[in-house]
Amino acid sequence: MKAILLGTMATVAALSMTADRTPTYAEDIAPLVNERCADCHRPSGFAPFSLLGYEDVAKRTELIRRVTINRQMPPTDGWSSFGEVAVHSKLSDAELRMLQDWIRAGTPEGPKDKIPPAPQFEDDWRLGPPDQVVRLERPTAVRLAGNPYWRAYFVSLPDGLLERGLVAFDVKPLSPKAVRHVLIAQDPNAASTLMGFGFSTVGTLNVPGKHLIGTWAPGYRPLRLPPGSKLLLENSPLLVQIQYAPTGKYESGQVEIALYFAKGDEKRVASWSTLGKDDFTIQPEQSIVLEDTLVFGEDVEVVAVHAEARLFADQVNLITKIPGESDRTLLQIYAWKLDWVGAYNFAQPPKLPKGTTLTARIAYDNGRHAPANEEREKPGLVTSGPTLMDEIFKVHVLSVRAQ
Ligand code: HEC
Known part of the structure; x- marks a missing residue:
């Protein structure tokens, strides 16, 4: 029997679909890639190459295997327990396994007449005609x-x-x-x-x-x-x-x-509040977590989060403590990278009651093996400051009084 990691209902559906046969491009991979990759991987998209047909996908299986297994793709890495922030979520374990099974089976194309049509992308503004x-x-x-x-x-x-x-x-x-x-x-x-x-x-x-x-x-x-x-x-x-x-x-x-x-x-007038600290140092070989909190003085809806950190940061966490409830993750950025900083705008702004404590934490790594130290002989002292080799701890939160 296959080891099954239960996830969402969609995961279960995907599993039962392929449990007793080898996945094919036509029936399994094309729908997955169309939905999860093609928005960026298309001719006028953001990614460097297109993944819109069997040839495009099959000739890159080795790369695809690598970047999906290490969860590098889809790249958007923000997660919230309050709902969607990024448009492209990570692949589920079942989707990942299906992709691996297909590659291992030699990338069968499957029945051509079952290949779904390539998705159409509107190049219009997503929010409708602007003012x-x-x-x-x-x-x-x-x-x-x-x-x-x-x-x-x-x-x-x-x-x-x-x-x-x-x-x-x-x-x-x-x-x-x-x-x-x-x-x-x-x-x-x-x-x-x-x-x-x-x-x-x-x-x-x-x-x-x-x-x-x-x-x-x-x-x-x-x-x-x-x-x-x-x-x-x-x-x-x-x-x-x-x-x-x-x-x-x-x-x-x-x-x-x-x-x-x-x-x-x-x-209602929305406004940005800032959590963070200005004066800190990170000693060579040290990993630290910086923390700051704020307490909302009224019922609010949180609209967006913008974090500022640099090369030594690796995780950003925003935790809410609603009075009388257990802690919840407002936003987690699991692998902070300065050239992949998202725009964390909530699909449905989470509502937080008056008295909710928001804690922002950023973890920094100044160890020998930290990516930021890769090209250095040994780690040096890192201080807070504005240049690329300094660090920043700032988390801006856009909120508005709840109705
Ligand atoms: C949000 C846009 C976006 C989505 C969604 C996305 N990609 Fe990418 N992809 C990129 C960008 C941009 C690059 C170029 C590398 C970089 O800038 O990090 C890339 C690079 C790649 C590469 C090449 C990596 C390398 O090391 O050369 C592969 C393979 C890939 N993506 C596969 C996928 C697959 C498979 C999916 C869907 C499961 C996917 N991507 C979804 C934006 C995206």
Whole structure:
């Protein structure tokens, strides 16, 4: 008998489907890949190659085996006990086993007439027609080679829109393969006049949490506030920080930002709160966990979380303690990587009653074998600070008074 790890109902269904026969591309793998991989792995998608037909999948089985077994793909690594944050969840044990069985069996294609049609992807905005689409002014092309890097731009908004407040936004890069993360904030100091059209950053703008608007990343949900609520905008341009990833080809650095404004009856004002610490050191060979808490003074809905950490961080955990209940995970990022930072926007904002304690913990590893120390002879002292070899402990939480 097969060892069965019981998961969700979907897991059980998938298992019973393939328990007595060898999985085939037509009946088992195509539906899985279409649903879990193709959104990114398609010609105009975010991933470097397409996985839209038998040939595309069968010629990459060795790679696919490796990246699914070590849970590298699907890559979106945020999890919450309060429901969906990322669009692409991890493969279940049963799905993973089916994929492995299929590869071991020599990737049989199965009956051609059972191959499901390739999924259609809408390139329209996911939240419907925006009120306004803004673009970067004179963005520079993405570098051809090297590590991911960041640039920031100022984007001014047309008059008359700021006062309305924002209810949602979404982002579309012109070169989807070259853009990994977008952070949008406000620039109350109007530094834009000094900075020209764009400038390099080290991935952190150091804007106080209260000036944040939100973040976007491929594979995650766009930010949308709950009905009847809005984010207030200050009278300043938007500050847009983009993480670019060189692809080896010419890619435009342009992104389009769709903005959705309040219509007038939004009475609740959402705001970002920040947990974290500024003054800390991590000794060589040391692993530490930093922690900070806040207590909500009213019933809230949590809309989004944006964590800031750098190369030595490896796990981010947000735990809620609702009075009289046991602890629950609001968000867990199990393998923090600076070039895979998600946009953790809840599909259904969790409701937390007044008096709930929120604890944010980030674990940092400065050991000899930590990925951040790979290219060093031995670990050095790490201090809190803004550069790429410093560390940050900040977790921003967007919430609004519950109805
Ligand atoms: C959220 C978008 C996204 C989803 C969903 C996704 N991938 Fe990927 N995939 C990527 C990106 C981007 C890369 C390029 C590597 C990187 O940037 O980390 C990649 C790379 C890969 C690679 C090459 C890895 C290497 O080392 O060269 C394989 C194989 C792969 N994905 C398979 C899959 C499979 C199978 C699925 C579905 C089970 C999947 N991916 C789902 C975005 C995605």
